[in-house]
Structure formats: structure tokens, C-alpha cells
Amino acid sequence: MAGRRVVVFPSSAELGPVLAHLVISRAEKAIASHGRFTLGLSGGSLVSMLSKELLALPQPDCSKWVIGFCDERLVSFDDPESTFGLYKSQLFPKINIPESGILTIDSSLPVAECAEDYACKLKQVFPGEEFPVFDLLLLGMGPDGHTCSLFPGHPLLEETKKIVAPISDSPKPPPQRVTMTFPVVNAARCVTFVSTGGSKATVLKEVLEGGKASPYPAARVVPTSGELFWLIDDPAAAALTIQVERPGAGAKL
Numbered sequence: 001m002a003g004r005r006v007v008v009f010p011s012s013a014e015l016g017p018v019l020a021h022l023v024i025s026r027a028e029k030a031i032a033s034h035g036r037f038t039l040g041l042s043g044g045s046l047v048s049m050l051s052k053e054l055l056a057l058p059q060p061d062c063s064k065w066v067i068g069f070c071d072e073r074l075v076s077f078d079d080p081e082s083t084f085g086l087y088k089s090q091l092f093p094k095i096n097i098p099e100s101g102i103l104t105i106d107s108s109l110p111v112a113e114c115a116e117d118y119a120c121k122l123k124q125v126f127p128g129e130e131f132p133v134f135d136l137l138l139l140g141m142g143p144d145g146h147t148c149s150l151f152p153g154h155p156l157l158e159e160t161k162k163i164v165a166p167i168s169d170s171p172k173p174p175p176q177r178v179t180m181t182f183p184v185v186n187a188a189r190c191v192t193f194v195s196t197g198g199s200k201a202t203v204l205k206e207v208l209e210g211g212k213a214s215p216y217p218a219a220r221v222v223p224t225s226g227e228l229f230w231l232i233d234d235p236a237a238a239a240l241t242i243q244v245e246r247p248g249a250g251a252k253l
């Protein structure tokens with residue numbers, strides 16, 4: 001790992017613009033180095049923050065972006081639980097990303113087939129790689145310490161071969177989902193968690209200060225050689241005792 005950076009902001013209002021700049025800077029770097037930018041998105045609270053903040057910046061050229069989903073709920077795209085559906089209504093039509101650059105699940109398939117189908121789509125985009133190496137994965141963390149659709153105590157935490165796995169007993173609704181596995185998450189060039197709000201404070205302390213024995217899935221995100229950022233706000237950071245960065249206004253990561 002290139003070193004973990006825990007960066008704390010007074011609130012989402014200060015965090016959001018830094019997140020958007022990080023996405024743009026990693027996109028520019030990736031396109032300059034290998035001609036495209038591969039980005040994995042999460043759902044939940046990230047969707048509205050990212051959409052709002054990216055749209056507040058001068059329009060980037062997204063024609064060389066390829067977007068996948070770190071996890072997705074197996075519901076139709078017009079269901080309010082669909083992560084793709086939310087980005088479709090809040091972000092995608094407003095940026096110039098080609099439709100072919102967005103890797104969606106086929107939500108009409110049974111969950112196991114849906115995971116296989118999505119894994120095939122990823123393999124086509126990352127030919128020859130045992131595990132896809134995304135330029136940037138944006139992750140959230142639930143108050144139970146889950147990330148992607150990798151939940152505490154679930155057997156999927158031990159998956160070492162599949163790049164995408166089905167889950168049909170998600171403790172957080174909806175129960176049927178597909179998720180990237182840890183080998184994919186940890187292969188990324190940059191992984192960035194965004195975690196805000198006081199409901200995350202207790203678990204965040206365990207995840208960031210609990211060491212290798214931590215039972216929380218988010219603590220297992222340790223990129224092999226990539227960067228790891230935790231962007232959090234003061235309420236989420238309330239219980240932390242580790243040293244953190246507190247950037248000033250206009251900071252860029």
C-alpha cells in the first residue's frame with residue numbers, strides 16, 4: 001500500500017469539493033498514463049454528494065472514462081434502490097460519458113447469473129488481468145462496517161477467486177445484490193472511502209484503529225500497492241485518536 005491517509009473536514013460542504021477534485025485529478029493522471037480512466041462507484045450517500053460536486057466543476061472530458069459499480073442492488077433501474085438508476089437521474093446525462101463507457105448489471109437475471117454476467121463485462125474491459133485494476137474506486141461504509149456489499153461475518157469476505165460475487169442474504173435491503181470482491185478492491189490504484197455523519201463514529205474508530213484483527217469489512221480494504229484515502233467529516237471522526245490530516249480550504253489530494 002502507498003500509505004493510508006485519513007483526511008478530516010468540518011462537514012460534507014468542505015469534503016465534497018475535495019472529493020470531486022480527487023476524481024478529476026486521478027482521471028487526468030490515468031488518461032495521461034494509459035489512455036483511459038476506470039472508475040468504480042458505490043451507492044448510498046455517495047451518489048448525491050458526488051453528483052452535486054462533480055457538476056459544480058468545469059465539465060471534464062469524460063469520453064475516455066469507463067465507469068463500473070463496486071456493488072449493485074438487484075432491482076430494476078427505475079427502482080429508487082438502484083445505484084445505477086440514481087446516478088442515471090443525477091449525474092450521467094449531465095456529463096459527456098458515452099453509454100458504452102458505463103458497465104451496468106443485467107438486473108433481469110437471477111442473482112448468480114447476474115454476477116457472472118457483470119464479471120464477464122469487467123473481464124472484457126480488463127483483458128488479461130487476473131483481477132481488474134481500477135484507477136479509482138469510491139467506497140462508502142455502513143454503520144455496521146460493511147463496504148461494497150461485503151457485510152460483517154459473511155462468507156463472501158473470504159472470496160479469493162471471483163472478481164464479482166452474488167449475495168442473496170444481504171442484511172441491508174434489498175437482499176439480492178452483486179459485489180466486487182476484496183481481491184478487486186485491493187488491486188485498485190487508488191481507493192477512496194467517503195464516510196460522513198455521527199452514526200459512523202464508533203465503527204470508524206474500530207476500523208481505523210482496530211488493527212488487523214478488526215472484524216469489519218471496511219478494515220480489510222488495504223490496497224496492495226495503491227493509495228488509500230479516508231475522507232471523513234468531524235461527526236464521523238469524533239471518536240478517533242489517531243493522527244489525521246485537516247486540510248485548509250481549497251486543498252487538493
Ligand SMILES: O=C1O[C@H](COP(=O)(O)O)[C@@H](O)[C@H](O)[C@H]1O
Binds near residue numbers: 046073139140143
Ligand atoms: O448498501 C450500501 O451501503 C454502502 C454504504 O452506504 P452509506 O449510505 O452508509 O454511505 C454503500 O457504499 C454501498 O454501495 C451500498 O450498496
